[in-house]
Amino acid sequence: MPVDAISLEVFKNMFISVSEEMGVALQRTSYSTNMKERQDFSCALFNPAAEMVAQAAHQPVHLGAMPASVQAALQTFPRGLRPGDIIILNDPYMGGSHLPDITLVAAAYTDGPDGKQLIGYVSNRGHHSDVGGMAPGSMPLSTELYQEGLIIPPLKLSRGGRINHEVIALICRNSRTPDDRQGDLAAQIASIRVGEKRLSEIAERYGLDETHEHMDALLDYSERLTRRRITEIPTAPTASTTTWTTMA
Incomplete structure (x- = not known):
């Protein structure tokens, strides 16, 4: 089925709903005040190229950096992630923010004629209230990263x-x-398991090719909207056109 405005809107909301349901599952099963009450977590969905396709309305500071963490996880394990694998990391030099923000990444698959086929990736990031370091809460007035807490490189x-x-x-x-x-x-x-399941259900219902086509179309649509909005930003006045008012 070709991608049109209606099908794109349907798939966009399905992808977003995956991220939103991941967030609901995380909040309802979490223990700490940080996650259950403050909702200091974020969830997102990525295509096979590790490009973010959809996100829930969670924490911008998480979501902006999360793609770099997903890419770092895949670069650390170049053979790819098998069904059931989950990568954990919090390294700020690999897409993390501060050390209390721990990221999980997993791949979602569907059954194909030649076995399991990759649909994309699901990821979440949550602020843990203490991961060690020199001060409770792991957000000290530190002079180096090692004072802030436990640094986790991409691990399975x-x-x-x-x-x-x-x-x-x-x-x-x-x-x-x-x-x-x-x-x-x-x-x-x-x-993560909820995200894997829901993304797999979309691919099983509509087919892998159609799912990927709408992922690509959604990214293209987002790029067009962004470029159009940038062109609408007024040009800043130059020094030669600026009029200064002085006080007597």
């Missing part, structure tokens, strides 16, 4: 659906609030 939190509990234990052991860390990480994992 889950392999083929089997959770790596050693990674969770390491994070919890470095936190002043380990129970909250364990609960919030479990909530992020649950959110």
Whole structure:
């Protein structure tokens, strides 16, 4: 089916709904005040090229940097992510923000004639209230990154659906609030599983090719809108055209 204005709107809202449902799952299953009450988390959906396709109305500071974290995760594991794999990271030099913001990334697949076929990626980022460091809350007046807390490079939190509990234990052991860390990480994992399932359902219902076509069309549409809006920004006055008013 060719992409038209109606089908694009339908797919756009389906993609957004995946991100929104991920956020609902994360909030309802989280433990800490940061995530359950303050809703300091974000969820988004990416195409196979790790380009953000849709996001929920969550935290802009998370969503702006999240694509770099997804790309860093895929670069660290160049053979790709298998079904059930989840990558965890918080390194600010790999797309993170500050260390309390921990990101999870996973791939969503659908069944094809030659086996599992990649649909895209789902990701979430949540602010954990303490990941170690020199001060409670892990947001000290520090002079170097190492004082802020535990730095997590891209690691496999889950392999083929089997959770790596050693990674969770390491994070919890470095936190002043380990129970909250364990609960919030479990909530992020649950959110990722919801995203995988919902994205797979879209591809199974409409087909992989059509799903990818609408992902690409949505990015093209967003680019056109952005470029048009930029052209509408008034030109700033130059020094030669500026009139200054002086006071007597």
